[in-house]
Amino acid sequence: MTITNGLVAGATPAAASGPEHVEEAVAYDAILLTSFGGPEGQDDVIPFLRNVTGGRGIPEERLEEVAHHYRAFGGISPINAQNRALKAALEEELAQRGIDLPVLWGNRNWAPYTREAVAEAHERGFTKLLAIGTSAYSSYSSCRQYREDYANALDATGLAGVIQIDKVRQFFDHPGFVTPFIDGVIQGLADAAAAGFTPAETHVLFSTHSIPSTDAAKSGPASRNFGPGGAYEAQHLAVAEVVMDAAETAAPWSLVYQSRSGPPSMPWLEPDISDAMRDLAAAGTKAFVIVPLGFVSDHMEVKWDLDTEAMETAEELGAFAVRVPTPGIHPAYVSGLIDLVLERVQGTPTAERPALTDLGPWYDVCRSGCCENVRLGFKPALAGLAP
Numbered sequence: 001m002t003i004t005n006g007l008v009a010g011a012t013p014a015a016a017s018g019p020e021h022v023e024e025a026v027a028y029d030a031i032l033l034t035s036f037g038g039p040e041g042q043d044d045v046i047p048f049l050r051n052v053t054g055g056r057g058i059p060e061e062r063l064e065e066v067a068h069h070y071r072a073f074g075g076i077s078p079i080n081a082q083n084r085a086l087k088a089a090l091e092e093e094l095a096q097r098g099i100d101l102p103v104l105w106g107n108r109n110w111a112p113y114t115r116e117a118v119a120e121a122h123e124r125g126f127t128k129l130l131a132i133g134t135s136a137y138s139s140y141s142s143c144r145q146y147r148e149d150y151a152n153a154l155d156a157t158g159l160a161g162v163i164q165i166d167k168v169r170q171f172f173d174h175p176g177f178v179t180p181f182i183d184g185v186i187q188g189l190a191d192a193a194a195a196g197f198t199p200a201e202t203h204v205l206f207s208t209h210s211i212p213s214t215d216a217a218k219s220g221p222a223s224r225n226f227g228p229g230g231a232y233e234a235q236h237l238a239v240a241e242v243v244m245d246a247a248e249t250a251a252p253w254s255l256v257y258q259s260r261s262g263p264p265s266m267p268w269l270e271p272d273i274s275d276a277m278r279d280l281a282a283a284g285t286k287a288f289v290i291v292p293l294g295f296v297s298d299h300m301e302v303k304w305d306l307d308t309e310a311m312e313t314a315e316e317l318g319a320f321a322v323r324v325p326t327p328g329i330h331p332a333y334v335s336g337l338i339d340l341v342l343e344r345v346q347g348t349p350t351a352e353r354p355a356l357t358d359l360g361p362w363y364d365v366c367r368s369g370c371c372e373n374v375r376l377g378f379k380p381a382l383a384g385l386a387p
């Protein structure tokens, strides 16, 4: 491999300032689909959890609890099969549109690892990769940690300065991501109505992953003030509003959190979904439409924390509950991801980048200090401004 272009981004220190939206076309060689990763058998469960939580101070009891979720599924996380299906769907969409871009796939926490995908890119002679993270919102876990993973992958393979990795913008308000939720909420409300519940008796719960309050406060660029919940909370609230407007319903709604981890002494975003369900039921709610707004596919957080735990809570309360599908491989989502790739491959003016909330379109190049993790401190990251 030779460096044919001395300006390969990885070869130079990240710039301190630069455009929020990259309007020039870039000749990317491949798409790098990056995800969380998950165990594929009982023997993988503990090493996987160690990868995820190394040095994070997650209590031992929490790890045992989460190990139990995976054990109950044969030690197999659903997430890898879902990413294989997404990769195949992206390849089919690219072929149909006549776009010649290979899709490589790598994970942060389990094989195939991002560093393996990067090594494969190098073997195939690729130098410019455009990454997609399977995560729509801004926060350390859902954005910056992916960017750190890209830096780690180049470090581990000795390819820093040889391979350039950029990333498509966070897509929480892209129509491709939001449309499946709109369809799902309309269907969920129809199901509740068919079961005999009025809109006033029905509550739409938008659920997302809880994160430490300190991470939430730091989510998004430091230059914009989104309030104590940061861009993470603001983005979810804004998307939920778009979905509720489109569903044209009188049913009330709220944003709730799930999958809390960490020591009990550390504040995380609240309320927890099951606590909220109990409070709402006590106040007269009889039906819940549960919307997994924070998630792109039916991985363990959805299967366990919603389909198992939240459904048990509904049963305990004698309430009706329906869980709306995640985007998965919904055609709008798959084609939306390819549109996001084309924004960068073709070079697209900001005005032509669809965004359903006035928070977006989000940044192509993350701002300095965006989504910092104050607990873990600074680590190098790609696809953003320095530091």
Ligand SMILES: CC1=C(CCC(=O)O)c2cc3nc(cc4[nH]c(cc5[nH]c(cc1n2)c(C)c5CCC(=O)O)c(CCC(=O)O)c4C)C(CCC(=O)O)=C3C
Residues within 6 Å of the ligand: 036, 037, 038, 039, 049, 052, 053, 056, 058, 062, 063, 066, 077, 078, 079, 134, 135, 136, 139, 141, 142, 209, 210, 211, 212, 259, 260, 261, 262, 294, 295, 296, 298, 299, 300, 301
């Ligand atoms: C915001 C967010 C998303 C959504 C965005 C995105 O999709 O990326 C997400 C997704 C996921 N989280 C996942 C799994 C886990 N997350 C954990 C721990 C944590 N998640 C956090 C945040 C998030 N996580 C945080 C702040 C922690 C604490 C430790 C830390 O500071 O990093 C732990 C450790 C045990 C525990 O404590 O729960 C596990 C096993 C899986 C795979 C599921 C499968 O296998 O199907 C997926 C998709």
Ligand SMILES: [Fe+2]
Residues within 6 Å of the ligand: 209
């Ligand atoms: Fe997580």
